[in-house]
Amino acid sequence: MNDQAQTGVGIELIDVVKRYPGQADPAVRGLSLNIPAGETVMFVGPSGCGKTTSLKMINRLIEPTSGQILIDGADITTQNANELRRSIGYVIQGGGLLPHLSVADNIGLVPGLLKWDRRRIAARVDELLELVGLQPNIYRDRYPRELSGGQQQRVGVARGLAADPPVVLMDEPFGAVDPITRQRLQDELISIQEELHKTIVCVTHDIDEAIKLGDRILILQEGASIAQFAAPEEILSQPANDFVADFIGAESKLKQLSLLRVGDLDLTQPHTATVGEPVDEVLQRAEAAGAASVVILDERRRPRDWVFLRSLRGHTIVPDPQKALQTVVDHRSTLADALDSMLVSSHAGAMVTRRDEFIGVITYDAVAEHVRGSEHSGVNE
Ligand SMILES: Nc1ncnc2c1ncn2[C@@H]1O[C@H](COP(=O)(O)OP(=O)(O)OP(=O)(O)O)[C@@H](O)[C@H]1O
Numbered sequence: 001m002n003d004q005a006q007t008g009v010g011i012e013l014i015d016v017v018k019r020y021p022g023q024a025d026p027a028v029r030g031l032s033l034n035i036p037a038g039e040t041v042m043f044v045g046p047s048g049c050g051k052t053t054s055l056k057m058i059n060r061l062i063e064p065t066s067g068q069i070l071i072d073g074a075d076i077t078t079q080n081a082n083e084l085r086r087s088i089g090y091v092i093q094g095g096g097l098l099p100h101l102s103v104a105d106n107i108g109l110v111p112g113l114l115k116w117d118r119r120r121i122a123a124r125v126d127e128l129l130e131l132v133g134l135q136p137n138i139y140r141d142r143y144p145r146e147l148s149g150g151q152q153q154r155v156g157v158a159r160g161l162a163a164d165p166p167v168v169l170m171d172e173p174f175g176a177v178d179p180i181t182r183q184r185l186q187d188e189l190i191s192i193q194e195e196l197h198k199t200i201v202c203v204t205h206d207i208d209e210a211i212k213l214g215d216r217i218l219i220l221q222e223g224a225s226i227a228q229f230a231a232p233e234e235i236l237s238q239p240a241n242d243f244v245a246d247f248i249g250a251e252s253k254l255k256q257l258s259l260l261r262v263g264d265l266d267l268t269q270p271h272t273a274t275v276g277e278p279v280d281e282v283l284q285r286a287e288a289a290g291a292a293s294v295v296i297l298d299e300r301r302r303p304r305d306w307v308f309l310r311s312l313r314g315h316t317i318v319p320d321p322q323k324a325l326q327t328v329v330d331h332r333s334t335l336a337d338a339l340d341s342m343l344v345s346s347h348a349g350a351m352v353t354r355r356d357e358f359i360g361v362i363t364y365d366a367v368a369e370h371v372r373g374s375e376h377s378g379v380n381e
Helices: 051-058 081-086 103-107 109-113 118-131 149-161 179-196 207-213 232-237 242-248 252-258 279-288 335-342 364-377
Strands: 011-018 028-035 040-044 066-071 088-092 167-171 199-203 216-221 225-230 272-274 293-297 303-308 328-330 349-354 357-363
Touching (some): 011 051, 040 207, 051 167, 103 149, 118 149, 179 207, 207 252, 207 335, 216 232, 232 242, 335 364
Antiparallel strands (some): 349 357
């Protein structure tokens, strides 16, 4: 990114109350909270507890009934509401793209309102498309209807970051995409955040997503009263009360898998073959070593498939299977994500990549072994 990239600023809520007209009880009953600069804070809690209301008060999409909200120490009510909203990124479920605008125009919306010149906006659009993993020359002129759900969501993230805001608010950003796409988007957000250090406030229904993405998790009860506000490790190992314990569920041992990365475990090195290689040689090599399967790589060492040897018989050269791979995970993926991917694998494992290059496989047995090991030694120590 550019040298002057804006990093995050702190947000403080002081006794914030929201009472909707005609409702007996306030939706938010006096929320006080300190969100440190540059952190990702996840809001979770049961339906109707006031997550979205609390989030939307930060950019004044909803006005508080009373209380104060400070961003970088300044009271947000002293600013013009439109200007405030332009200075805060906002990402919603599905991307919220305007259907009649191209991808480039959607991303360039806020920079345009801020009167950036055209060349700067065009350069920024391309920079952001790269950042969210979409090739600018292919995607910038497309319309939202020409994109998959996951691609629309990527564009939504790019739009939220467009004017390089110090604060980004996200409301169920990955709720509308399938589980595999969701994992990838989460992984991308983690790597974007490692680079940018924005202050991100994100509402989610998914406690696993909160554990994976959050530096801290805010667990809310009805009326947005705080049940616990702490780092994921602490919430899992020391739930503050029964409500939190129930909310994170019985399998908190398993949920620890959302805190560990695939790259933290020793990977297995299977036999590999390259597309176009003579099958005879591959079979000889693999059978001599007693292997039953090989991972097929392309000439750039990207995984193409993981096959049993018998499926290669009948071919003279190793074929390039033209199908989408489901069982590849990045080395930064969590163990929980890797387990999800393994469920669709006939090898009880997933191929692991670093920057798209194959680096080994992670097996169900290795994960199970790790869980058993941590039960004995105690991951919380
Ligand atoms: N515009 C509104 N008018 C009246 N009541 C509202 C309005 N918006 C929200 N509420 C009420 O305020 C409470 C909090 O709603 P909010 O949408 O903030 O909850 P939430 O935790 O985000 O819920 P969910 O997880 O279901 O999205 C709920 O009881 C809801 O019915």
